[in-house]
Each structure stands twice: as structure tokens, then as C-alpha cells.
Amino acid sequence: MLRTHYSQDVDTKDYGSTVTVAGWIEDIRNLGGIAFLILRDRTGKIQVTVIKKETPELFKELVSLSRETVVSITGLCQENTQVMNNWEILPQQAHILSLAESPLPLGVIDKVGADFDTTLDNRFIDLRKKENQSIFAIRDAFLTATHHFLHSQGFLEIHTPKITTTSPEGGTEVFSLQYFDRKAYLVQSPQLYKQIMMATGFDRVYEIAWYFRAEEHDTSRHLNESTAIDLEMAFIDNEEDIMKMAEDLTQYIMIYLTTQRKSDMDILATSPEIPQTPFTRITYDEALDLIQKKTDMTWGDDFGTLEERLIGETLQETFYFITQYPLETKPFYSMPNGKYARSFDLSYQGVEIASGAQRIHQHDLLQKRMAHMAMDIDNFSEYLKAFRYGMPPHGGFGLGIERFLMELLQVGNIRKCILFPRDRTRLTP
Ligand code: 4AD
Ligand code: MG
Numbered sequence: 001m002l003r004t005h006y007s008q009d010v011d012t013k014d015y016g017s018t019v020t021v022a023g024w025i026e027d028i029r030n031l032g033g034i035a036f037l038i039l040r041d042r043t044g045k046i047q048v049t050v051i052k053k054e055t056p057e058l059f060k061e062l063v064s065l066s067r068e069t070v071v072s073i074t075g076l077c078q079e080n081t082q083v084m085n086n087w088e089i090l091p092q093q094a095h096i097l098s099l100a101e102s103p104l105p106l107g108v109i110d111k112v113g114a115d116f117d118t119t120l121d122n123r124f125i126d127l128r129k130k131e132n133q134s135i136f137a138i139r140d141a142f143l144t145a146t147h148h149f150l151h152s153q154g155f156l157e158i159h160t161p162k163i164t165t166t167s168p169e170g171g172t173e174v175f176s177l178q179y180f181d182r183k184a185y186l187v188q189s190p191q192l193y194k195q196i197m198m199a200t201g202f203d204r205v206y207e208i209a210w211y212f213r214a215e216e217h218d219t220s221r222h223l224n225e226s227t228a229i230d231l232e233m234a235f236i237d238n239e240e241d242i243m244k245m246a247e248d249l250t251q252y253i254m255i256y257l258t259t260q261r262k263s264d265m266d267i268l269a270t271s272p273e274i275p276q277t278p279f280t281r282i283t284y285d286e287a288l289d290l291i292q293k294k295t296d297m298t299w300g301d302d303f304g305t306l307e308e309r310l311i312g313e314t315l316q317e318t319f320y321f322i323t324q325y326p327l328e329t330k331p332f333y334s335m336p337n338g339k340y341a342r343s344f345d346l347s348y349q350g351v352e353i354a355s356g357a358q359r360i361h362q363h364d365l366l367q368k369r370m371a372h373m374a375m376d377i378d379n380f381s382e383y384l385k386a387f388r389y390g391m392p393p394h395g396g397f398g399l400g401i402e403r404f405l406m407e408l409l410q411v412g413n414i415r416k417c418i419l420f421p422r423d424r425t426r427l428t429p
Pocket of ligand 2 (some may be wrong): 345354355
């Protein structure tokens with residue numbers, strides 16, 4: 001195994017000894033008699049200092065290499081307080097592991113930025129940039145924190161089918177596919193399955209879920225393939241139990257990230273505050289009142305991007321819930337409360353990051369709501385069956401991972417928070 005992660009691994013005890021390191025050549029500065037190679041791996045960079053008159057053949061070979069070539073270098077590790085890490089490598093031997101073609105389709109350290117499509121077209125190089133490595137280190141920690149917290153609350157991680165025959169989330173379209181001789185769809189969310197799980201006795205479940213949504217709109221905060229933390233819990237009193245779980249999870253994640261990923265946060269120049277719980281709750285009616293003068297939407301319409309932002313600006317809160325939406329704005333499975341639904345959205349800086357609700361658990365009421373919404377009940381018979389033989393009261397939420405990260409890190413476009421984004425026009429790489 002070649003030694004990598006050297007910017008972390010090497011310490012003073014290595015000074016004066018021979019080490020072998022490997023990585024990408026990020027930059028070569030050739031000053032004639034001396035050259036400096038900057039070698040990079042995911043933990044950082046080191047300097048390789050090659051002196052022409054001491055190793056003329058090696059000097060010639062190294063300075064002629066193209067940027068982003070992968071090499072392994074064996075040499076003396078020497079203390080030098082003038083260079084980064086306080087040490088450098090004086091090379092004795094080099095192996096070229098993979099020569100990079102030149103010119104690069106995208107620079108890793110170039111000051112002039114490439115346009116966004118070029119960065120995504122060359123995502124494997126784009127992801128070598130330290131800001132992007134930090135985004136995904138933070139994403140990884142976000143998921144670790146989620147697993148920690150939800151397990152501490154007695155949740156079980158599950159995986160449900162992604163190929164299905166139904167479409168639970170009204171208002172967004174499905175991708176269809178050929179399933180042998182039948183038509184099938186990619187799931188919009190695990191909604192129906194996580195509810196069916198409530199009839200199994202696994203009373204707290206969660207999934208790191210994939211959402212496939214054939215939405216036509218092409219915005220900075222929508223993907224056609226996205227991920228979410230989707231959870232469902234039984235024996236709740238009402239939607240308040242779900243909101244409590246959502247805010248406690250959010251706070252835990254924020255504490256975890258700001259302590260465990262501080263250096264990555266620094267690279268992205270962000271230092272978020274830990275939110276206090278409980279988060280502010282305002283009803284749909286109150287939110288509409290707040291922005292009444294600035295919008296022409298009327299009672300019963302859903303908030304759009306503009307309205308969400310206006311509410312955020314008016315409220316001056318980082319995280320807040322909007323509760324009690326008009327029943328007709330929410331999917332069929334939401335529990336009615338008069339003309340309202342026992343539902344909520346969680347907003348982060350004026351952007352919706354999660355939606356949740358208490359669900360209908362009574363078979364007859366559920367069927368009635370589906371009929372009212374002109375849904376094809378036969379198509380949902382497998383789902384409905386789970387409500388006929390003992391279904392406890394339950395509810396849950398779905399929290400968009402990329403949405404959360406986009407707001408947390410203020411990166412301006414949701415595509416930066418998923419490795420290989422799928423949008424209205426992009427299906428590769
Ligand atoms: O609001 P949504 O559609 O709610 C549901 O899917 C419900 N099944 C959740 C529940 O348990 N009641 O999606 C939940 C979250 C959104 O708030 C948003 O953060 C994210 O998922 N999301 C998307 N993110 C990026 N691109 C898209 N097209 C998204 N659609 C939803
Ligand atoms: Mg929603």
C-alpha cells in the first residue's frame with residue numbers, strides 16, 4: 001500500500017528518514033536550478049523540493065510532468081519551517097502511476113473560474129477542489145450525525161423499493177419505465193412504504209431515501225434525483241411529536257457539524273449558529289397574513305419560492321415551522337383537521353427543507369380522501385390493505401439532504417451538494 005494522507009500522518013519523528021508518498025501533482029514551479037512540486041491528496045498538500053544539481057535526471061523528469069499526474073515519490077523528509085506543514089520531501093526516486101493528459105478539461109487551482117456546466121461536465125476533476133471535498137466531507141458527517149441521533153431515539157434504518165406502481169406525491173410527476181411486460185415508476189419518495197411499515201410493529205423507521213421526480217422546472221433548488229432523510233413514527237399524539245423530532249434532529253446535526261467538521265466549514269467560510277429549540281411555529285394563516293401586502297396569492301394556494309423567501313425575511317428566524325396548511329394543498333395521506341391538514345413545512349433561511357404531517361391511519365377516512373382527490377383507489381390497494389388489519393396513529397417527515405446542505409453552506413446551487421446531479425437537461429456524467 002502506498003502512503004497517502006501524509007499531510008496528516010507525517011510528524012516530527014519522520015524528520016530525517018526516507019518516506020514514500022503518493023498523490024496528484026497540483027502544481028510545478030520550476031525556478032531553473034530548483035523546482036517545487038505540490039503534491040495533493042484528500043487530506044492536504046505537501047511540497048516536494050527537487051534540486052537540479054543533486055538529482056539532474058530526476059529534476060528533468062519531474063519538471064516535465066503535466067499537472068494532475070499521479071505519482072509516488074520516495075525521498076528524504078526534511079524539516080523546513082519555511083514551507084507548509086513545516087517539512088518537505090527531497091526526492092530520490094519517482095514513479096509515474098498515471099500521466100494526466102494536457103490540457104486539462106478543467107483546472108483544479110486556476111483562479112479564473114470555469115462556467116458551471118463545464119465544472120459539472122468534468123465533475124471528477126471538479127471534485128478534486130478543496131471546497132468540493134469539504135462539501136462532501138460535511139455531507140458524510142451530516143449522515144453520520146443523522147444515524148447517531150435517530151438510533152438514539154430508537155429508530156431502525158430501512159430500505160424500501162424504488163420501483164413501484166403508484167405515485168404518492170401529488171403535484172409532481174413520475175418517471176415511468178418498462179418492467180418486463182408492465183409499466184412501472186421510479187418512486188417519488190418512500191412515503192407509502194414507510195407508512196406500510198407502521199403496520200408491521202417497527203414503530204420508528206427511517207431511510208436515507210432517493211426521490212425521483214419528473215418535475216419540468218429547472219431551478220437552483222430542484223433536482224430530478226435527490227436524497228432525503230425520511231422517517232415515520234407510530235403512536236404519536238399529533239404532528240407536534242413529529243416537529244419535535246425534526247427540530248431535535250436538526251439541532252443535533254448542527255452541533256455535530258460545527259464541532260466535527262469545523263475545518264471544512266472554515267474552507268467554505270461558513271460558521272453557522274446552533275439553533276435553539278423549540279423552533280418558532282407559525283400557522284399557514286399567520287404566514288399568509290405576514291406577506292399579504294407583498295403577494296397576490298390567496299388562501300388555499302401553496303407558497304411558492306417567492307412567498308417562502310418573503311416569509312423568511314419578515315420572520316427573521318433561521319429555522320421555523322409553518323403549520324396547519326389548507327388541506328387541499330397537501331397530499332391525500334395528510335390527516336385533516338377541519339379545513340386544515342395536520343402538516344408542516346420546515347424552513348431554513350426562507351427555503352423549505354422538510355415537509356411532514358400526521359397521517360390518516362383510518363382506512364375509511366383514507367379511502368374517502370383518495371376518492372375526493374379523484375385518485376384511482378384500485379391502484380393503491382396494496383397500500384390500503386395495510387390499514388385494514390391494525391394500523392396505529394403515525395406521522396413522519398422527509399428532509400431534503402441537498403436542500404439542507406445548500407442552505408447550510410450557502411453554495412447557491414443545489415447541484416453542488418450531490419455528486420452527479422440529474423436535472424432537466426443533465427443525465428451525464
Ligand atoms: O415536500 P416533499 O415533496 O414531501 C414528501 O416527499 C413527503 N413524503 C414527506 C413526508 O414525510 N411527509 O419532499 C420533502 C423534502 C422537501 O422539503 C425538499 O427538501 C426535498 O425533500 N425535495 C427536493 N429536493 C430537491 N429537489 C427536489 N425536486 C425535491 N423535492 C423534494
Ligand atoms: Mg414539501
